[in-house]
Amino acid sequence: MQLILAPMQGLCDDVMRDLLTRIGGYDECVSEFVRITHTVHSRATWLKHIPEIATGNKTFAGTPCTVQLLGSDADNMAVNALEAVRFGADKIDLNFGCPAPTVNKHKGGAVLLKEPELIFHIVKTLRERLPAHIPLTGKMRLGFEDKSLALECAAAIADGGACGLTVHARTKVEGYEPPAHWDWVRKIREAVDIPVTANGDVFSLKDYLEIKETSGCDSVMIGRGAVIRPDLARQIKQYEAGNAVSEADFAEIAGWIRLFFDLCLAKESNNKYPVARLKQWLGMMKKAYAPAQELFEQVRPIKEADEVRRILAVFEQTQI
């Protein structure tokens, strides 16, 4: 079985990928999408989005990181994919699921699910132009307005030459509304002859067992649940190894929070990034942990990184 940390634009950047893969359980992670329009990105741009490409495509903990592209101009996507490979990328994933209106307006992401033949053309073009040893995969939703083209889109990705497909089990119009239709992942898995990864609404070990059972997939991708419960993949791996499952206590989580903040500061210390990212994360974790709510309230009014750092140090001591 494989556990994959989902690409999440604006949430799971290199620092979050670093932290979550250190905590453990993930076999692979995927970068936030890199949007391809009419330009060819420079090395600096690739490194800004995916610094992992300079370190063997691995996070600090050694977890492989896949580069995700989003666009609809097959030629330019191929040129950019080749550049990414030249700078170090060793696996490329294509985004056919982003629901953002700006992206869709420019013919990127989920809107392509209305045009399976264009999806086929994009995948085929990239497969033909990329070196054979570079794996190419796709990620899709079940459709745009409805699911009527779900199987066609999946077939387009497989027939275009992708060696794997992740299915976020909702249409674009369903947004992030539960439930995710895990039964549709099974339909797709049974229809294509490439490995399918199931994705959508895995927030607990129980959800993981159910998505596996319903979809029949051995490979599962986790997005928001990975951020809300940073040790979720570790719990799943403990379970799969036949070991006792132990949930992290908040003393351990408090250490991860401080580490995360330090990693953010190391990346960009002279702007709002560290404090904003910490608040974003606590804002999500507070759904699962009462102490995260308490800490969120403490840092919410604070803007200065030094003061936040002090609050985190005191907070960590109180959790021991």
Ligand SMILES: Cc1cc2nc3c(=O)[nH]c(=O)nc-3n(C[C@H](O)[C@H](O)[C@H](O)COP(=O)(O)O)c2cc1C
């Ligand atoms: C904030 C956010 C950003 C996302 N960005 C991307 C992205 O860059 N590329 C992508 O393929 N999917 C993206 N997704 C979708 C996730 O990868 C995933 O398919 C979706 O969240 C469902 O999984 P989950 O229920 O485990 O979160 C994003 C989701 C969220 C919540």
